[in-house]
Amino acid sequence: MGVKQVVKGNFATAVAAKLARVDVVPAYPITPSTLFPEQISQYIANGEMDAELLLTESEHSAMSAAIGASAAGARVATATASQGLKLMSEMLFIASGMRLPIVAAIGNRALSAPINIWCDHSDTMAERDSGWMQFYAENNQAALDLMLMAFKIAEDHRVLLPAMVGLDAFVLTHTMEGVDVPLQEEVDEFLPQYKPLYTLDVKNPMTFGSFGTPAHYMEFKYQQWEAMNNARKVIDEVFKEFEEKFGRKYEQVSEYRTDDADIIFITMGSVSGTARAAVDRLREKGIKVGAAKIVVFRPFPHERIREIAKKAKVLAILDRAVSFGMSGPVFADISGSLINEEKRPMLLDFIIGLGGRDITFRDFDEMTEISMKTLEAGKVEEPVHWINLRKELLEGGA
Amino acid sequence: MEKITIGAVITTPGSSLNYKTGSWRTMKPVLTPENCIFCNMCWQFCPDSAIEPADPREKKPIRIDYDYCKGCGICVQECLANKNPNLKDALEMVPEEK
Amino acid sequence: MASDELFVSGHRGCAGCGMATAVRMILQEAGPNTIVANATGCLEVMTTGYPETAWKVPWIHAAFENAAAVASGVDVALKKLGKREGVNILAFAGDGGTFDIGFQALSGMLERGHNITYVVFDNEAYMNTGIQRCSSTPPYASTTTSPAGKVIPGKQGRKKPIANIVAAHDIAYTATATIAYPADLKKKVKKALELNAQGKGPAFIHVFSPCPTGWRYPSEMTVELSRMAVETGIFVLWEQEGPDISNRKVSCPPKEKRKPVEEYFKLQGRFRHLLKMPDKIAEIQKEVDEKCAKLGF
Numbered sequence: 001m002g003v004k005q006v007v008k009g010n011f012a013t014a015v016a017a018k019l020a021r022v023d024v025v026p027a028y029p030i031t032p033s034t035l036f037p038e039q040i041s042q043y044i045a046n047g048e049m050d051a052e053l054l055l056t057e058s059e060h061s062a063m064s065a066a067i068g069a070s071a072a073g074a075r076v077a078t079a080t081a082s083q084g085l086k087l088m089s090e091m092l093f094i095a096s097g098m099r100l101p102i103v104a105a106i107g108n109r110a111l112s113a114p115i116n117i118w119c120d121h122s123d124t125m126a127e128r129d130s131g132w133m134q135f136y137a138e139n140n141q142a143a144l145d146l147m148l149m150a151f152k153i154a155e156d157h158r159v160l161l162p163a164m165v166g167l168d169a170f171v172l173t174h175t176m177e178g179v180d181v182p183l184q185e186e187v188d189e190f191l192p193q194y195k196p197l198y199t200l201d202v203k204n205p206m207t208f209g210s211f212g213t214p215a216h217y218m219e220f221k222y223q224q225w226e227a228m229n230n231a232r233k234v235i236d237e238v239f240k241e242f243e244e245k246f247g248r249k250y251e252q253v254s255e256y257r258t259d260d261a262d263i264i265f266i267t268m269g270s271v272s273g274t275a276r277a278a279v280d281r282l283r284e285k286g287i288k289v290g291a292a293k294i295v296v297f298r299p300f301p302h303e304r305i306r307e308i309a310k311k312a313k314v315l316a317i318l319d320r321a322v323s324f325g326m327s328g329p330v331f332a333d334i335s336g337s338l339i340n341e342e343k344r345p346m347l348l349d350f351i352i353g354l355g356g357r358d359i360t361f362r363d364f365d366e367m368t369e370i371s372m373k374t375l376e377a378g379k380v381e382e383p384v385h386w387i388n389l390r391k392e393l394l395e396g397g398a
Numbered sequence: 399m400e401k402i403t404i405g406a407v408i409t410t411p412g413s414s415l416n417y418k419t420g421s422w423r424t425m426k427p428v429l430t431p432e433n434c435i436f437c438n439m440c441w442q443f444c445p446d447s448a449i450e451p452a453d454p455r456e457k458k459p460i461r462i463d464y465d466y467c468k469g470c471g472i473c474v475q476e477c478l479a480n481k482n483p484n485l486k487d488a489l490e491m492v493p494e495e496k
Numbered sequence: 497m498a499s500d501e502l503f504v505s506g507h508r509g510c511a512g513c514g515m516a517t518a519v520r521m522i523l524q525e526a527g528p529n530t531i532v533a534n535a536t537g538c539l540e541v542m543t544t545g546y547p548e549t550a551w552k553v554p555w556i557h558a559a560f561e562n563a564a565a566v567a568s569g570v571d572v573a574l575k576k577l578g579k580r581e582g583v584n585i586l587a588f589a590g591d592g593g594t595f596d597i598g599f600q601a602l603s604g605m606l607e608r609g610h611n612i613t614y615v616v617f618d619n620e621a622y623m624n625t626g627i628q629r630c631s632s633t634p635p636y637a638s639t640t641t642s643p644a645g646k647v648i649p650g651k652q653g654r655k656k657p658i659a660n661i662v663a664a665h666d667i668a669y670t671a672t673a674t675i676a677y678p679a680d681l682k683k684k685v686k687k688a689l690e691l692n693a694q695g696k697g698p699a700f701i702h703v704f705s706p707c708p709t710g711w712r713y714p715s716e717m718t719v720e721l722s723r724m725a726v727e728t729g730i731f732v733l734w735e736q737e738g739p740d741i742s743n744r745k746v747s748c749p750p751k752e753k754r755k756p757v758e759e760y761f762k763l764q765g766r767f768r769h770l771l772k773m774p775d776k777i778a779e780i781q782k783e784v785d786e787k788c789a790k791l792g793f
Contacts, residue, residue, distance in 0.1 A: 023576045026569060052572035057604030061565035064601065067558045068533060068569025073577055076569075094558050099405030160404060198407045200554040200570060202529045202583055207408035207549035209540075209557035216546050220406050406546050414506030414543065414550040422511065442678050443719050445516035447505045466505035470512035470708075471716030491716075 002182040002246070009172035010035035012140040012179050013079060013105035013165065016147035018049045019187040020103075023074035023194075026054040026065035028084060031117045032173040033107040036079035059084040063091035063102075070100035071208050073199035075151065078102070081169065082109035085123045089130070095162045096131025096224060098209055101154030101194070102162040104132075105147060108269065108320075109169040110355040118356020119169040121268065124297075125321035125329045131224050133163040133231055134298040136268040140177040143167040145248055146295070148182070148191060152238050155194050158230040168270040169356070182246055190245050228299045235296055252301040254293050255308060257283065261290030263371045264312040264345075266330065268294045271318060271352075271359045278364035287368060294330070302337040309338050312345045314371045320353045327384050346380050352387040363387050419446060423469035425491045427462055433479050433488035434459035440473030440489065449473060459488075469494065502528060507550035508542040512715025514705040514722060515539060515590075515617040517675045522586070522615060522703075525685040528553060530584040531574075533567035535593035536560035538624045539617065561597040563587040564605035564614060571610045584613065584689050591618040591632035595656050606665040606700070611692040613685070613699040616658065619707035627710045631656040634730075636776055637766045639710075644769035649776060659702040659734075666739035668692070669699035674731060676723035680747075684735055691737070704731045712765025721763060727755045729788045748793040757781050 007015070014036050017025065027037035043049035054069075056062045059080050070076045080088060085106060095102050106124050110116040124134055135150060137143035143165060150163040167173055182190075198206055212220055232252070239250040256276045258264050267275045272293040282289045292308050294301065309315060319328020326332060331349035338344040350367050353359040366387055374380055391397035403409060427440075436454035448466040452459050462473075471491050474480060479488040502523040509516040515538065523530065534540050534557045543550040544557065558566045567587040574580040587605070589598055594616040602614060621639045622628040629642035633651045638644035642651035663670040668691040673681040681703070688699030706721040708714065713721060725731035729748055736744040749755075758777050761767035770776050 024569065024573050026572075050576075052576045054568060054572050054608075056565060056568070057600060057607070061562060061568070061601045061604055064558055064562035064565035065569030065572070068556060068566035068571075069573035070569075071556050072531075072570045072573035072579075074573035076573075090559060091562070097405065098407075098558070197404055198409065200531050200556055201579075202531065202554060205411040205528075205552055205554045207411070207544050207551050207555045208405075209534075210406045210408050210544040210546040210549065211541050212406055212546050216402060216406070219402050223402070223404065400547065402547070408544065408547055408549040410547075411549065411552040412504040414548040415504055417506040417508075417548055419506060419508070442521070443517055443675065445509060445511075445513045445520070445718075446507070447501045447503065447520060463505065468511035470718070471714070472512055472517075472718055475716040476719050 002180040002186070005179055005181050006176050007140060007179050008035060008174050008176055009140045009143045009167045010079070010107065010174070011039055012144035013147045013167065014039035015181055016144045017077040018043050019182060019184060020075065020077070020148060020151050020191055022051050022077045024052045024054060024069040024076045025078060026056055026062040026069065026076070027078050028056050028059045028062045028080065030059065030081050030084035032109060032169040033079040033081045033084070033105065035173065036105055059087040060091060063088040063095065066102045067091060067095050067098060067100055070102050071098065071200050073196045075194040076102045077104065079105040079107070081107040082111055082123045085127060086111065089127060092127055092130040092132055097220070099160040099227070100162060101151070101160055103147065103150045103154055104162070104164045105143070106164050106166045107169045107173040108166045116355040117169065119171050120354045120356070121166065121320040124164060124166050128298055128329060131161060132298065133161055133296070134166065135163065135296055136166045136294065137172060138270055138272045138293060140172055141179045141248070143172060144179055144181065145242065145246070145250065148187060149238050149242055149250070152191050153231060153234050156234045157197060159227050159234050160197065161224070161227050161231060166269060171270040186245065190242065231299050250295060252296040253304040253308065254295065256291040258290030258292060258308060258311050260288055261312055262288045262375060263314045263316055263368065264308060265289065265291045265367070266294065266315055266317045266334065267291060268297065268330065269320070274359055275364070278361050281361060282364070282368055289368060300333050300337065305334055305337045306341060309341065309345050314346050314348060314375055316348050316350060316367050316371045318350050318352050322351050322354070346374055347383060348374060348380065349384045350387045351384065357388060418465045419468050420465045423467060423494045425469045425471065426464065426467065426494050427469070427471065427473050427489050428492050429459065429462060429489055430487070431459040433486045435479045435485065435488065437478040439476045439478055443472050443476050445470065445472065502552045504550050504552060506548065508545065509538065510709045510715070512708040512718045514675055514707060514718045515619065517718070518617055518681070518703045518705055519588070521675065521678055521681050522685050523553065525682040526584050526586060526689060529582055530586060531570055533563050533570060533585070533587045535563035535589035535598055537590040537593055539588060539590065541624060560593050562601045563589040563593060563598060564601040567612045568605050568608065568610050571612055584692065585611070587612055587614040589616055591616060591620060592622045592630050595632040595658050596630055603665065606662065606667050606698050609697040611695055611697060613688040613692055613701065615701045615703055617703050617705040619705045619710055621710050623707050623710040632658070635780065636770055638769060639766070649769055649773060659700065662700045663736055663741070667698045667700065668696035669735070669737050671735035672702040672704070672731065672733055674704040674722040674726060674733070676719050676726065677733065680733065687735070710766070713763050717763060721760070724755060724760045728757050728760045729754045729784045729793070730757060730760060732788070732791065746791050748788050748791055750793050751785065751788065754788070757784055
């Protein structure tokens with residue numbers, strides 16, 4: 001049994017890194033993730049954590065140092081957000097290609113331009129092909145728990161992939177919530193020391209980061225593909241073990257009142273709580289709605305999405321990011337998951353909450369209205385809708 | 399077939415020895431062993447570690463490893479016997495024969 | 497070949513590659529208890545084509561601009577894991593990965609004070625991508641992006657004085673070296689690694705590395721050109737321990753013994769156009785003489 005503490009999301013991920021006995025934390029400050037390295041430095045200064053904090057001159061170097069440290073056999077964690085994640089981007093692909101199980105806490109924040117420090121998912125969504133596993137926390141407890149589990153999943157030799165845990169900017173990173181902080185001995189039992197497959201060792205010299213020609217490159221990429229597929233099973237195993245040990249249940253996708261729902265909202269991150277409350281409210285009005293929260297976005301939970309899709313007539317997908325000229329990325333991936341199904345629901349994409357715009361019950365009412373109209377029409381006229389858009393500010397707007 | 403490693407790690411140090419760069423040569427250095435003065439400049443400057451050093455105590459001259467020698471000619475250029483007008487040349491470049 | 501080589505045969509470097517010789521010399525001095533973090537570039541490409549490696553020391557490459565940052569990560573990880581004692585950490589990068597794209601990561605590593613020796617192999621252009629100009633490219637050198645044309649005679653602008661800039665970080669040791677002087681190069685490597693081992697902080701060695709492919713000269717002239725760069729005063733050998741510039745030990749031929757820069761230029765295709773431009777040669781000769789004079793030679 002842990003200790004109840006009221007903490008910010010960034011504290012939750014930092015305490016998870018401490019409990020995970022992380023060896024090296026390379027970091028560079030960026031809003032809204034800066035509290036993570038601050039908290040780690042405080043732990044080290046207080047003698048509460050035995051780790052090397054490497055304060056680099058950029059996020060690019062932070063991820064580069066993470067790669068060097070991980071290859072040397074260390075358990076490595078870092079935190080960043082938004083532009084910082086973009087500057088790291090080159091190295092994200094290299095970390096996954098080198099199969100280094102680095103864990104990063106990402107304070108999901110909008111991308112410039114215009115510069116904006118508030119929440120959306122554009123930063124991590126743009127890294128969805130980086131070969132990192134992606135977990136999205138709904139609250140600070142989940143941020144802590146997913147961070148702990150991320151190490152165990154990433155370091156599993158069937159996986160050996162880096163992982164990022166997304167927590168919504170400010171909504172989680174800076175908001176105080178009650179969190180059950182597990183005891184060190186419980187975490188030690190759950191998460192043993194990292195056992196790397198290969199390390200930089202003068203007694204057994206190996207070459208890391210070699211040059212892959214067309215004769216081998218594709219097979220290395222296939223290995224990553226397989227590792228990501230293996231991760232699905234490992235994630236389920238680790239979620240189960242975590243539940244047995246700590247009593248908190250996690251699923252790759254969790255459902256709420258979906259069984260007889262005509263419309264199911266699909267969410268990720270902190271808005272999921274609002275979605276459940278909105279479902280209750282709409283149900284009281286007699287509207288058959290449900291909600292499903294995607295916790296694991298990479299590897300994408302195809303099977304779970306297909307199961308959930310079977311229940312609904314409309315999937316109302318909330319996207320806190322946009323792929324310009326396409327749709328929201330979650331919508332695109334769900335569409336891909338369902339395309340070969342004989343029967344599938346109608347899919348609606350709601351671009352919502354970009355750059356920190358609040359998502360409220362009124363928005364759920366609006367999405368429900370569009371969903372119900374679609375239901376009545378029996379076909380999708382326009383799949384992508386921007387919700388709570390201030391049309392009066394736009395040329396030609398009301 | 400050797401299976402690939404995870405993450406393209408190469409676990410056999412020095413495995414480039416499997417690749418014989420000697421086939422690149424169009425010219426090759428040839429040693430006149432009795433003219434070698436054991437200075438080992440050729441060994442020191444060879445970019446391809448293709449020269450086994452001389453042992454002055456044993457009066458053992460250098461040896462060129464044609465498996466790897468790319469024929470750059472640095473050894474011939476830097477040979478101290480070659481540079482000394484009072485000594486006979488120890489190394490010379492000759493066209494590679496098929 | 498010689499069984500104690502840590503950088504072995506079979507690598508795909510061009511015939512006469514000056515950098516390959518430099519790497520051999522450096523590892524001969526550093527020995528087997530050495531880990532190398534290598535930037536993207538010729539050295540990485542020519543030595544690690546999967547599944548073959550020319551390295552017999554632990555070696556890591558991640559990207560172009562970050563050898564210093566990767567090495568920093570290795571450093572702190574080994575420290576944390578209790579494996580740092582007795583291990584040398586070398587960061588290897590080319591001039592592109594050091595003077596240009598890796599400059600920020602290098603500066604960060606120097607400022608943080610890691611006990612790492614950073615070696616730049618300077619062949620004065622982006623050779624791996626096909627001889628493009630770099631901030632390391634000397635004035636008037638013809639490259640594929642600073643071609644000598646009818647109007648513009650090769651690279652415009654100066655060569656970035658990288659070793660001076662590095663020394664200005666007040667680090668433990670800064671030196672310049674080249675393969676024509678193996679004893680000098682190895683002595684400097686030894687000094688750098690000793691200071692690292694004593695916990696005095698970072699060391700930096702600027703190794704001038706002629707490139708037959710990029711400079712367009714016959715491959716046997718690699719060592720001769722590195723020697724001539726020194727004998728003309730174009731590349732000055734020096735070392736400096738600690739931040740005090742008055743500790744800088746410079747070795748440069750006196751004016752009367754210096755070879756004319758033209759002799760160096762005429763051996764290389766990249767300067768061939770200058771041979772018809774005596775004013776440009778005179779301009780460089782003047783600059784070299786002024787630089788050497790400032791150093792007291």
